[in-house]
Amino acid sequence: MTGKIFVIGLGPGNADQITPQASRAAAEAEFFFGYGPYVDRLDLRPDQTRIASDNREELSRAMAALEKAAEGAKVAVVSGGDPGVFAMAAAVCEAIEAGPKEWRAVDLTIVPGVTAMLAVAARIGAPLGHDFCAISLSDNLKPWDLIEKRLLAAAGAGFVIALYNPISKARPWQLGRAFETLRGILPATTPVIFGHAAGRPDERIEVFPLSKADPEKADMATCVIIGSPETKIIERGERPALVYTPRFSAGSSQ
Amino acid sequence: MTGKIFVIGLGPGNADQITPQASRAAAEAEFFFGYGPYVDRLDLRPDQTRIASDNREELSRAMAALEKAAEGAKVAVVSGGDPGVFAMAAAVCEAIEAGPKEWRAVDLTIVPGVTAMLAVAARIGAPLGHDFCAISLSDNLKPWDLIEKRLLAAAGAGFVIALYNPISKARPWQLGRAFETLRGILPATTPVIFGHAAGRPDERIEVFPLSKADPEKADMATCVIIGSPETKIIERGERPALVYTPRFSAGSSQ
Incomplete structure (x- = not known):
């Protein structure tokens, strides 16, 4: 017997930004796997089970969830933002690839959500209005020199850059180093937006x-x-300033 | 008297993926500006007014909406997906910057949504699970050589690339040229996902x-x-194949 697994994006953290699709998937699931603070955003019913784990245990969490689903249960794996952006959808895919054949037969539904950079951008204007990229600054999963190479390639080619996982206790210096690197090639006046807990x-x-x-x-x-x-x-005088990147670029006919 | 303007992201096109915040903003607005097919996704009430315009008239649409809001009306500007990604939020900011001082006093709320690349990614696995970028392939607003430079910079640095506005009657050759360019530096086996109308x-x-x-x-x-x-x-045998980009990168310790 084969169950079901939903990988659910809860958006930036405001109940108002959870899609009806995500709410319905959460209502259908029996077991909830996720980082504690994300699972706690949901009002679980008494018949629903919370299985919280630490932030950094993504692969083992994905494996536990798939095991439960392969037994026939309806399982939810919850992410903040969008599960496909530096979150649980890739971890679940990795687990399926490495796991027993039965896990490939599990009914998998990924429910997208509003990812952090979109929520932050909406609160300040339209900084992502032109070409942009998203980089995770965590060097747990890739070497720092690759991150630096990507920062330079992106800034050098004119992309706006959204940085996820910018800093943590275990990674205190990376964001400062990233700013230093970028100061070498971007104007000193380039706007940098710190978007903390957008919408919360x-x-x-x-x-x-x-x-x-x-x-x-x-x-x-x-x-x-x-x-x-x-x-x-x-x-804008009394209203907060807007930050935006024009749709057109220098050299265009407009 | 100063009105209100909402720039609303309706998500990929499925009512199930419109956030409650977007639905509430739409319920509050009196005048709806947007590309016809986007406005038509909403069930407007008899007291709500539809002002549809062509796909390419973004700046004049933004100006008309701001003018109406500055008169005191509650106005919605609707986008598919997220309004901050190659959509109306940047056009509204451009109009505010170039327009009369009163437009800066208008109460502006941007409502984020699930943008197309997230919706497509969710339907196929987790292709955006690692660093990625988003590029509009429209060369109406920037020169083609800049687009080509960005494609090469992004692919060369290991970013996954999401292409918006890949093709249209007026721009028939650009996507083919982009593939050719990328064939020069990416493996022939690199997966390319065509995500048409995800969720619809x-x-x-x-x-x-x-x-x-x-x-x-x-x-x-x-x-x-x-x-x-x-x-x-x-x-996955009978189930559709999954496409994903691992969270970790070659050279990491994992």
């Missing part, structure tokens, strides 16, 4: 020029967006 | 190796995702 009660969205961007402004719940040389700031 | 009744998600990727498989409603050299395919 403790939201804090701050903008600094790259020359003054302080890594201490970021924490694990922050998505950092670094503009391109074309990113602009619109002052 | 006419959804069609197809995967080909880069060597056989045919631009004719794409249309205006397609988001094309091109893997990195690390993107993998998991065959």
Whole structure:
């Protein structure tokens, strides 16, 4: 007998930004696997079981969830944001690839969500309005020199850069190093957005020029967006300034 | 008197993927500006007014919407997907920057949504599970050589690439040229995903190796995702194959 596994994106953390598809999948599931704070966003019923694990145990969590589903259960694996962006969908795929044949027969549904960079961008204007990239700054899973190479390639080609996992206790220096690297090739005035907990009660969205961007402004719940040389700031008097990247680029006919 | 403007992301096109925040904003607005097919996704009430315009009239649409809001009306500007990704949020910011001072005083709320690449990725596995970028292939707003430079920079640095606006009647050759360019530096086996209308009744998600990727498989409603050299395919017998990019990268300690 084969069960079902939903990999659910809960969005930025505001109940108002959870899609009906995600809510319905959560209502159908019996067992909930995930990082504790994400599972706690759901109001589980007494007949639903919470199986929380630590933030860094993604692969073992995916394996436990698949094992349960292969036994016939309806299982949810929950992610903040979108499960496909530096989150559980890839871990579940890795587990399926490495696991027993039965896991390939499990009915898998991935439910997308609003990922952090979109939520942060919406609160400040349209910094991702032109070509952009998303880089995880965690060097647990890839070497630092590769991260640096990607930062330089992206900034050099004019991409706006969204940084996920910018900083943690175990990774204190990486964000500062990333800013240093980028100061070598981007204008000092390039806007850097620190988007903490977008859409949640403790939201804090701050903008600094790259020359003054302080890594201490970021924490694990922050998505950092670094503009391109074309990113602009619109002052609006009493209203907060807008940061946006024009749709057109220098050299276009518009 | 100053009104309100919501820039609303309706997600991929499935009512099930519209956030409650977007639905509430739509319920509050009186005038709806947007590309016709997007506005038509909403069930407007008799007291709500539809002002549809052509796909390519983004700036004039944004100006008309701001003008209406500055008169005191509650206005919605609707986008498919997320309004911050190659959509109306940047056009509204451009209009605010260039427009009369009163437009800066308008109460602006941008409502994020599930953007196309996330919806396509969720239907096939986790191709965006590692660092990735999003590039609009439209050369209406930037020169083609810049697009080519970005494709090479991104693929060369190991990013997965999501292509928006891959093809249209007015831009028939660009996607084929992009594939050719990428064939010069990516393995022939690199998976290319054509994600047409993800989540909608006419959804069609197809995967080909880069060597056989045919631009004719794409249309205006397609988001094309091109893997990195690390993107993998998991065959699952009767179930559709999964495409995913591992969280870890060659050279990491895992």
